[in-house]
Amino acid sequence: MNQQYIVSLHLCIFSFVLLAGKSSAAATDDLQYQACEPKKCAHGPELKYPFYLQGQQESYCGFPEFNVSCDGQGYPILRIPENDYVVDNISYESNSFRVYNAAVSGPEAGCLPEIKNVTVTNGSIGLRLVTESRINILRNCSELLVEQLWRYRVGCNEGKGYDWSFVLFEDSGFLKSALQECKENVLAPVEIREDDRSDRSSVVKYDVLLKRGFELRWSVSSCKECAESGGRCGFNATNLHFICFCPGRPHAARCKPDPVADGTPKSKKKLILIAVFGAIILILASTLVVVFVLFRLKKGGWGSSQFFSRRTSSNLSLKRDLEQESNYLGVPIFSYSELEEATNNFDSSKELGDGGFGTVYYGKLRDGREVAVKRLYEHNNKRMEQFRNEIEILASLRHRSLVTLYGYTSRHSHKLLLVYEYIPNGTVADHLHGERAIDGSLTWPIRMNIAVEAASALAYLHASGIIHRDVKTTNILLDENFCVKVADFGLSRQCPSNATHVSTAPQGTPGYVDPEYHEFYQLTDKSDVYSFGVVLIELISSMPAVDITRHRHEINLSNLAMNRIVRRAFDELIDPCLGFETDAEIMRMTTCVAELAFRCLQHEKDMRPTMDEVLETLKEIQGSGVNSNVERETSKNSNNNNNNVSGSVQVPPSPETEDAILLKGIRLAVSPISVTDKWVSSSTSTSNSG
Numbered sequence: 186m187n188q189q190y191i192v193s194l195h196l197c198i199f200s201f202v203l204l205a206g207k208s209s210a211a212a213t214d215d216l217q218y219q220a221c222e223p224k225k226c227a228h229g230p231e232l233k234y235p236f237y238l239q240g241q242q243e244s245y246c247g248f249p250e251f252n253v254s255c256d257g258q259g260y261p262i263l264r265i266p267e268n269d270y271v272v273d274n275i276s277y278e279s280n281s282f283r284v285y286n287a288a289v290s291g292p293e294a295g296c297l298p299e300i301k302n303v304t305v306t307n308g309s310i311g312l313r314l315v316t317e318s319r320i321n322i323l324r325n326c327s328e329l330l331v332e333q334l335w336r337y338r339v340g341c342n343e344g345k346g347y348d349w350s351f352v353l354f355e356d357s358g359f360l361k362s363a364l365q366e367c368k369e370n371v372l373a374p375v376e377i378r379e380d381d382r383s384d385r386s387s388v389v390k391y392d393v394l395l396k397r398g399f400e401l402r403w404s405v406s407s408c409k410e411c412a413e414s415g416g417r418c419g420f421n422a423t424n425l426h427f428i429c430f431c432p433g434r435p436h437a438a439r440c441k442p443d444p445v446a447d448g449t450p451k452s453k454k455k456l457i458l459i460a461v462f463g464a465i466i467l468i469l470a471s472t473l474v475v476v477f478v479l480f481r482l483k484k485g486g487w488g489s490s491q492f493f494s495r496r497t498s499s500n501l502s503l504k505r506d507l508e509q510e511s512n513y514l515g516v517p518i519f520s521y522s523e524l525e526e527a528t529n530n531f532d533s534s535k536e537l538g539d540g541g542f543g544t545v546y547y548g549k550l551r552d553g554r555e556v557a558v559k560r561l562y563e564h565n566n567k568r569m570e571q572f573r574n575e576i577e578i579l580a581s582l583r584h585r586s587l588v589t590l591y592g593y594t595s596r597h598s599h600k601l602l603l604v605y606e607y608i609p610n611g612t613v614a615d616h617l618h619g620e621r622a623i624d625g626s627l628t629w630p631i632r633m634n635i636a637v638e639a640a641s642a643l644a645y646l647h648a649s650g651i652i653h654r655d656v657k658t659t660n661i662l663l664d665e666n667f668c669v670k671v672a673d674f675g676l677s678r679q680c681p682s683n684a685t686h687v688s689t690a691p692q693g694t695p696g697y698v699d700p701e702y703h704e705f706y707q708l709t710d711k712s713d714v715y716s717f718g719v720v721l722i723e724l725i726s727s728m729p730a731v732d733i734t735r736h737r738h739e740i741n742l743s744n745l746a747m748n749r750i751v752r753r754a755f756d757e758l759i760d761p762c763l764g765f766e767t768d769a770e771i772m773r774m775t776t777c778v779a780e781l782a783f784r785c786l787q788h789e790k791d792m793r794p795t796m797d798e799v800l801e802t803l804k805e806i807q808g809s810g811v812n813s814n815v816e817r818e819t820s821k822n823s824n825n826n827n828n829n830v831s832g833s834v835q836v837p838p839s840p841e842t843e844d845a846i847l848l849k850g851i852r853l854a855v856s857p858i859s860v861t862d863k864w865v866s867s868s869t870s871t872s873n874s875g
Contacts, residue, residue, distance in 0.1 A: 215432055217243070217245065217419065217430045218416070218417055218430040218431065218432045220242060220243045220245075220246065221233070221234070221237075221242060221243065221245075221246035221417040221418070221419055221430055222242075222417070224238040224241040224242055225238070225261070226238070226253075226255035226259050226260060226261045227255065227258075227259025227260075228258070228259045228260050228261070229260060229261040229271070229272055229273065230261070230272065230273075230274055230275045230282075231275075232253055232261065232272075232275075233246075233247075233277070233408075233417070233418075234246060234247050234408045234417070234418035234419065234420070235247045235248045235251045235403060235405045235408075235418075235420070236251040236253050236263075236272075236275070237251065237252065237253065238253050238254070238255070238261075239252055239253065239254045240254070240255075245419045245420060245421065245428070246417075246418075246419050246420075247419070247420060248405055248420050249420075249532075249533075249534050250312075251263065251403075252264075253272060256287070256290075258290070260287070260290055262287055263284065265284070265303070265312070265401075268286060268287075268300075268301050268303065269286075269287035269288075270284035270285065270286060270287055270398075271284060271285050271286075271287050271290050271398075272284055273285055273398055277408075279402070280402055280403050280404065280405075280407070281315060281400055281401065281402040281403075282400070282401055282403075283398050283399065283400050283401075284398050284399065284401065285395060285396050285397065285398030285399070286298070286300055286373070286395055286398075288300065288395075289392050289395045289396050290396075297322070297339040297350045297352070297391060300322055300371050300373050300395070301371060302371055302372055303372075303373070303374055303399075312401055312402070312403055312404075313401065313402045313403075313404070314374060314399065314400075314401060315399070315400040315401060315402050316374045316375070316376055316399035316400045317374075318355070318374070318375060318376065318377040319355055319372045319373060319374050319375065320352055320353065320354060320355070320372075320373050320375055320377070320391070320394060321351075321352070321353045321354070321355060321357075321360060321363075321364075321370055321371070321372060321373075322350060322351075322352055322370070322371040322372075322373055322391075323350060323351040323352075323353065323363055323364070323367040323369065323370050324350045324367065324368070324369040324370075324371070325367060325368035325369045326349065326350075326351060326363070326366050326367035326368070327366040327367070329366055330349070330351060330363060330366050330367070333359075334351055334353075334359055334363060337351045337352055337353055337357075337359070338350070338351050339351070339352060339391060351363060351367070352391040352394075354377065354381075373395065374399035375394045375395060375397055375398065375399055376394075376397050376398070376399060376400075377394070381394065405420075405427075408427075408429075411429035411440070414429075414431075414440040415431070415432070415440045416429040416430055416431045416432075416440040417429075417430045418430070515580065516576060516580045516590060516592055516593065517591065517592035518592060518593065518594065518595045519592050519593065519594055519595075519602070519604055520594070520595070521594055521600060521602065523550070523551070524548065524558050524594065524602050524604065526551075527548035527549055527550050527551075527556065527558065528546040528547070528548040528558055531544075531546055531558075531560065532546075535547045535548070537557055538612075538659075543559045543560050543561040543562050543601075544559070544560055544562075545557050545558065545559045545560075546558045546559075546560065547607060548604075548607075554591070554606075554607075555606075555607035555609075556591055556604050556605065556606065556607050557604075557605045557606070557607045557608065558602055558603070558604055558605075559602065559603045559604075559605070560600055560601070560602050561600070561601040561602075561603075568601055569601070571675040571676070572593070572601045572603070572675075574674065574675060574676075574677060575590070575603060575673075575674045575675050575677070576590065576593055576603070578651060578674045578677050578679075579674060581649075582645070582646070582649060582651075584641075584642055584645045585668075586638045586639065586641055586642035586645075586668070586669045586670060586671055587642050587645070587646075587670065587671050587672075588605050588606060588608065588662060588670045588671065588672040589605065589606040590603065590604070590605055591604040591605060591606060592604045605672070606670075608662040608663065608664050608670050608672075609664065609665055610662075610663040610664055610665055610667065611662070611663060612658060612659050612660070612661060612662055612663065613627075613635060613658040613659075613661040613662075613663060613720075613723075613724075614657070614658035614659040614661075614723075614729075616663070617658060617723055617724070617727050617729075618727070618728075618729045622727070625762070626667075627667075628763075629763045629764065629771050629774070629775070631667050632724045632725070632763075633774060633778075633803075633806070633807050634667070634668075634669075634807070635661065635663070635667070635669055635724065636720075636721060636724055636778065636803050637800070637803045637804060637807055638668060638669035639661050639669050639671060639717070639720065640717065640796060640799050640800040640803050641800055642669065642671040643656065643671070643713055643717060643796045644795075644796040644797050644799075644800045646677075646713075647710045647713070647795070647796050647797075648797075650679055650680050651677055651678070651679055651680070652677060652678050652679075652680055652708060652709070652710055652712065652713055653671070653674065653676075653677050653713050653716075654676040654677055654678060654692060654693055654708065654712065654713070655673055655675075655676045655677075655692075655693050655694060655697075655716075656671075656697065656713050656716035656717050656720060657694050657696075657697045657716065657719070657720065657730065658720055658723050658730075660672050660673040661720070676692050676693065678708060680708075680709070680710065693716070694730075695730075695731055696719065696729075696730035696731035696741055696742060696743070697715075697716040697719050697720075697730055698712075698715075698716070699711070699712035699715040699716065699790070700715075700788060701715075701788060701789065701790050702715075709790055710795070710796065711790035711791075711793045711795075712790070713796065714785050714790075714793045714794065714795070714796060714799065715785060715786060715790075715793065717785060717796070717799065718743070718781075718782045718783075718784075718785025718786040718793075719742060719743050719782075719786070721778055721779075721781065721782035721785065722742055722743065722746040722758075722779070722782050722786075723742065724778070725758065725759050725760065725763070725775045725778050725779055725782075726742070726746070726758050726759060726760055727760040727762070728742055728745070729742065730742045730743075743786050745758075746758060746779070746782060746783070746786065747783065747786055750779055750780065750782075750783045755775070755776050755779060758779060759775045759776075759779065763775060774806050774807070777802075777806045778803070778806060781794075781799065781802050781803070781806070785799065
């Protein structure tokens with residue numbers, strides 16, 4: 186009787202939850218429908234999807250890139266991506282709109298404003314420039330042009346003479362010679378009419394042209410079908426998909442499906458059938474679970490809390506340990522809501538990077554500190570161990586080239602979050618192979634300093650009994666002065682002072698993992714030395730650690746480098762942009778760094794130098810140079826004792842020597858890569874243990 190009563194009660198609760206969920210979804214969608222009502226500034230067009238008006242509409246009413254704000258004069262302003270533009274007209278039928286630079290809005294422009302080149306490729310929105318005609322704005326020109334092109338000049342009297350700029354059409358006969366006399370040329374898209382081209386007798390009315398603006402077209406999901414069915418469009422920035430908000434009912438692709446002959450929509454029939462069958466299956470499954478639980482409790486099979494305690498005790502003990510240790514380690518605990526507020530609800534536009542274990546977001550705390558917040562992907566025992574590991578290591582270490590840990594979330598948080606100091610200048614990998622590489626900011630002196638500071642941080646770790654285990658250019662951050670901050674200690678391990686190695690399954694990133702560690706499962710500080718050798722090669726070559734577009738024997742950078750260094754073909758390894766071929770001092774330093782990397786990349790760990798020796802050698806290279814007499818003496822000493830690895834640079838034999846001939850017959854063992862060697866896992870970690 187009791188069982189029948191509980192089952193009936195269970196069915197009633199289940200039905201109530203279904204009805205309440207449906208009612209709640211409809212109410213929520215109705216609020217979203219109201220929130221996305223079209224709005225406008227004092228001037229300009231009506232704003233609706235894909236645009237949304239900041240402060241008057243919710244962010245889910247449009248795409249993040251179409252965030253419009255009203256300026257002090259009531260004009261709608263859109264940023265694309267660095268310049269502010271006034272939205273002058275929108276055609277929702279043709280997915281196009283017209284803008285002009287906000288710098289020329291308002292009254293007649295007295296001086297030529299600061300106009301930048303327009304970049305319109307902006308993320309997933311597929312923004313395309315429709316206007317093809319442009320004007321050239323030339324600045325920092327020679328005095329020679331002042332008299333030659335007087336009718337095209339624009340200047341501002343600031344009390345110290347005139348700061349002249351020139352505005353020319355693209356088809357102007359003067360343009361080619363003018364470009365040679367000016368240091369800066371900005372191409373501004375504008376709509377040029379026939380009367381503009383025919384009037385060559387007067388100064389170009391640049392303010393008129395710029396206010397006329399240009400046309401852009403977007404290619405986001407169309408709102409036409411949703412709008413025609415009575416809905417309002419929105420965008421889910423988390424799942425990156427289009428939403429149709431319908432008044433009084435949960436949203437769908439459209440609000441009013443087309444009727445069929447019997448008056449019942451096809452889609453509605455389909456949904457009803459799915460809902461009925463789904464409800465029947467859920468009810469049957471839930472009933473069986475309730476009956477089974479009652480039966481087990483009656484038999485006493487679970488011993489009350491024993492069933493659940495085994496599953497959760499390990500995870501809870503880790504969390505309790507973390508909070509107990511926080512008082513001892515002095516690491517603050519943040520609330521999840523505080524970090525959620527700091528990152529604007531983990532806004533995708535604030536993502537700084539995406540690693541093997543979590544996503545890093547930019548945030549700003551209430552006290553004004555800029556931070557980087559890492560949110561781990563999963564909340565399980567393995568992630569808790571890595572979470573705890575990083576806290577323990579960073580809380581106990583202080584070095585100017587190690588990233589600072591500000592705190593973490595408490596055990597009450599449903600997400601594992603770590604809070605670090607914000608390092609604004611990206612990673613070394615960004616500057617070598619990513620979007621930042623095009624600016625050429627990593628000159629050789631900066632790269633040399635990066636090598637020294639990173640080696641200093643790793644030497645400090647090893648002196649503290651810690652092996653980083655994931656040394657790579659994406660884990661070396663750079664501040665605004667290009668100073669190093671080594672990061673990401675989730676895989677790091679402490680090595681007991683009396684132990685020669687730690688026996689553990691190999692983990693790390695393909696292309697950087699010590700091949701001897703990968704083969705014998707013995708982790709030592711020399712494993713970090715191998716990985717750092719790959720970093721040194723990246724710094725001198727600007728090549729990535731793994732590149733499947735290279736020859737199959739050289740996909741792995743360490744293999745490519747060893748081959749070039751053995752042949753002394755440094756010109757095939759060192760990036761020519763560093764000045765290797767024209768500057769004797771850079772040639773000396775880059776060659777010495779290559780030779781040091783050669784020693785770090787030796788297959789046998791005993792043949793590699795320690796990080797202290799690597800650091801001292803780098804300082805020698807960076808400083809007064811390597812004395813040839815010292816080199817010869819070092820080479821002589823190393824021949825007497827093969828296990829004695831000095832801090833000076835040992836030059837590999839030249840191709841003509843007998844040793845070089847022997848080297849050619851050696852198969853160079855390298856770090857495994859996912860395309861040629863067996864690799865346990867698809868993530869950066871190669872094992873579940875460690």
